Amino acid sequence: MIEFKNVSLTYPNGVEALKNVDLKINKGEFVVVVGLSGAGKSTLIRSMNRIVTPTDGELLIEGQDILSLKNKKLRGLRKKIGMIFQDYNLVKRSTVIKNVLAGRLAYTSTIKSILNRFSKEDRKLAYESLQRLGIEDKIYIRADQLSGGQQQRVSIARVLSQKPNIILADEPVASLDPPTSHQVMKDLKKINREDHITTIVNLHFIDMAMEYADRIIGMRDGKVVFDGSAKNVTEATFEEIYGRSIRAEDIRGGIDDEQNK
Structure with missing residues (x-):
């Protein structure tokens, strides 16, 4: 799927942000x-x-090296890859439904999108996407009137309406409280399982x-x-990844030692 x-x-x-990365991600995985x-x-x-x-290097998606893609072919790739951001990336003054319909822009002519003339099928898909996230009652509310968790679920609904093969989520719960973070992660996991995305x-x-x-x-x-598999991960694994202790008291001690030098 991705290599x-x-x-x-x-x-x-x-x-140097990436250094000689070799990696293969299979279809339907939740990675x-x-x-740090x-x-x-x-x-x-x-x-x-x-x-x-x-x-x-080479970056292959479904066997195609995407580093060689330009213009129309690159836009075609992006149609099938949904992106979720930490800051939600919504149009705050627009309604929830308009934000979700933005996921259909790649499938709609420029004139129709400017005039907000989306098809009945697109509107139905947008509403069903909101239903899956449990926020269909917010359909005509402005995005800036929602809580952070609700805004992130709107952004997930927007991605769903895009009908992607791949979902990329860059720190999607970093701005949320723990209960809301778990709900967003459960939503993403459920979508992954049900749609094999x-x-x-x-x-x-x-x-x-x-x-x-x-x-x-x-x-x-x-x-x-x-x-590796999440089943095989331990505290020692994370310490290996981070290159340091992950215990709060050890990290605090390390900071104090540095400050006292």
């Missing part, structure tokens, strides 16, 4: 990527729909990674340092 072959990405300022801030997690995910473009999620939270992932990929300094 990285010796992929590297160096930004113009010289930062969680973990690592700056480890390369976001770059890894954003390279899959060419928000950022690797500078070396390949799902790759970046997370900071170890407990959620272990609870929801089929497979965990650990990154450090732009490299994949762990790749």
